[in-house]
Amino acid sequence: MHVVIIGNGITGATAALELRQLDHDCKITMISGESKYHYARPALMYIFMGHMSYQDTKPHADHIWEEQRIDLVRDWITGIDTDAKQLALHKGGDLGYDKLLIATGAKSNKFGWPGQDLEGVQGLYDLPDLQRLHETVQRTRQAVIVGGGLIGIELAEMLHSCGLPVTFLVREDSYWNNILPAEESRMVSRLIREAGFGLKLETGLKEIEGDDSGRACAVITDTDERIECQLVGLTAGVSPNTDLVKDTAIDTGRGVFVDWSLRTNVPDVLAAGDCAEIVTEGDARNLLQQVWYTGKRQARIAAQVLAGREAIYDPGIWYNSAKFLDLEYHTYGQVNLCVPDEQNLYWEHANGNHSIRIVYLQDRVIGINTMGVRFHHRVCEAWIAEQRPLDYVLEHLADANFDPEFFRRFEAHATAQFKEALV
Ligand SMILES: Cc1cc2nc3c(=O)[nH]c(=O)nc-3n(C[C@H](O)[C@H](O)[C@H](O)COP(=O)(O)OP(=O)(O)OC[C@H]3O[C@@H](n4cnc5c(N)ncnc54)[C@H](O)[C@@H]3O)c2cc1C
Incomplete structure (x- = not known):
């Protein structure tokens, strides 16, 4: 049996290692376009600030994958043929599978803002984002971050560490108050201001202006204020990365639809982690969980199901x-x-x-x-x-x-x- 895992984040990597414990004989291939080895995504900010090297962020020694007989492929998958059970590789050729786990994570939200694809406009999600950020800060005198939340504040801290002035545009009337209760949200808003960041509440992004060379040079807010900036961080949340499955027989909503055993509607295809949306019964809202430990937890269930066992995901206490x-x-x-x-x-x-x-x-x-x-x-x-x-x-x-x-x-x-x- 050949099990292919798309994605080497915490979900893909945990599933591969757990599956090897459960099935000593199957062939396992793990693919990622981003990096050869699994690394800790939450540590991106520490790499940027020089507190850790990329090498330090790898939870496992490089040799573990060979020892566990997990083949690593560094490439992007560009298509899934669920009838032929084949994946198309960006570098060319196909890869067959008997069972497939989709663990493609999430991607930074963009809401169709004019200028969102200009140079100097970016989210903070992966290693290419980090590389772009390194390049852009060299010519940045002022930065604007659109959207609050945890990634926004990390990005602000990263830019602050380079001595850059940062202004947040936050639609709500207090920082991250869709998640934090009012008092805690006010506490965070105050601390952001005390730390020297500009915080414009109840202010959204209308458009990003570009200069003659296609680089961002200013943002216009929905209150028609123009703020000069050379770097625009888009941190208005993330969405499940379903790009790969959109045009396939695999059902999607906000994420890849799965049941509580993380099976999609297509036989032998599972999805887990940030990209998965667990379909619930009755009036309950479908479950989207996009943090590190839930990826790991879901991966363990996916590994059992891939190994032919019955297993049901228990989200536990949030x-x-x-x-x-x-x-x-x-x-x-x-x-x-x-x-x-x-x-x-x-x-x-x-x-x-x-x-x-x-x-x-x-x-x-x-x-x-x-x-x-x-x-x-x-x-x-x-x-x-x-x-x-x-x-x-x-x-x-x-x-x-x-x-x-x-x-x-x-x-x-x-x-x-x-x-x-x-x-
Ligand atoms: C900056 C930042 C800070 C964070 N901090 C925290 C934190 O402090 N605590 C916490 O709990 N969570 C945090 N998170 C969230 C956490 O990192 C994610 O929940 C977790 O990484 C999700 O794991 P995953 O394996 O499902 O997906 P991902 O880690 O996104 O991995 C998906 C992988 O799939 C690959 N991939 C996607 N599409 C393809 C394709 N077509 N072909 C080949 N490969 C593909 C990608 O390259 C990627 O390597 C943070 C996230 C970010 C971005």
Whole structure:
């Protein structure tokens, strides 16, 4: 049996290695147009800032792939023929498969803005983006970033490290408030301004102006302000990369449609990770998960199914963590989903740089959000999974402290305020 995996991100790479553990005999080929070896995409900013080399970002030694008998192909796939079970390679020729895993990830959103394809306009997603950025910053005096979120702030930090002034255009009235609750979003907005970035809220992009050589030279906002800039970062979110399957028999919506075993509608073709959209039953929204650990988790299920076993994906308790400049952000379970009847307890330190939010529904804790406070993942996850009552979580909040020796303790403060609020 020949299993071909398109994509060598966390999803493709995990699936390949797991499959080898489950099936010692099958032939495995993993293909990526971006790089020969799997690397940690979230570390792109550290490569740019010189904190890590590309070599440092590879989770596995190069020899592991040969040892595990996983063939690596560095090329772009340009077409899938699901009847003939063949893939077309950009460099020429075809590659046959018995089973296929599509793990093509995501791509930066572009919304048809005039000038979006000018030189100097780009997203931040992959190694070619990093290369483009290196080149463009050399001739940049000022940069504009369109859209907020986590990638936007990473890009801003990268440009700041080169001494470039950066202005954000954010459509919402507070940074990333479609994800963050109002107070946390205000905290991040304030920190962005304090760090010296320009932040224009309730402001969208109308068009990007180019100069005679086809390079971006300014943006025009939807309030008709003109901001001169030589670099425009487009970080208004990402979408599943379905380019390859659009004209095939494989069904797509926002992503590649899959069931809970990550099978597409076409026999022997699976999809997982950032490119996949799990179709749910009834009124529930389809599931699109686009973070590192969910790619890994889905890959493990895909590997089992590729090996001929039955397996069902369990999304578990949602978790995400990131940094907004120096501010750590952690979220567990359901936060800011505005579930009917949900209630919130929110504590913020007087210095405005630390907060804890506990979300509960009918006395059961369903979500926790922390800013500038690090809690133990497994403790928070267990409370939510075990549907612990609010009283229990308040009594045991100190147990969540990540490492009392190194991290300041805010739990007593927060608990006292929470208890007062509940009286
Ligand atoms: C800048 C940045 C920072 C991030 N930070 C975090 C973070 O802190 N925490 C977190 O949880 N997540 C983070 N993410 C998201 C995380 O990186 C993704 O969720 C994860 O990489 C998705 O893995 P994947 O394997 O599904 O797809 P990808 O990593 O996108 O891999 C897809 C691969 O498929 C290849 N490919 C696509 N099409 C073709 C084709 N036609 N032919 C051949 N190859 C193809 C691509 O070249 C790519 O190598 C970040 C993402 C970015 C861009």
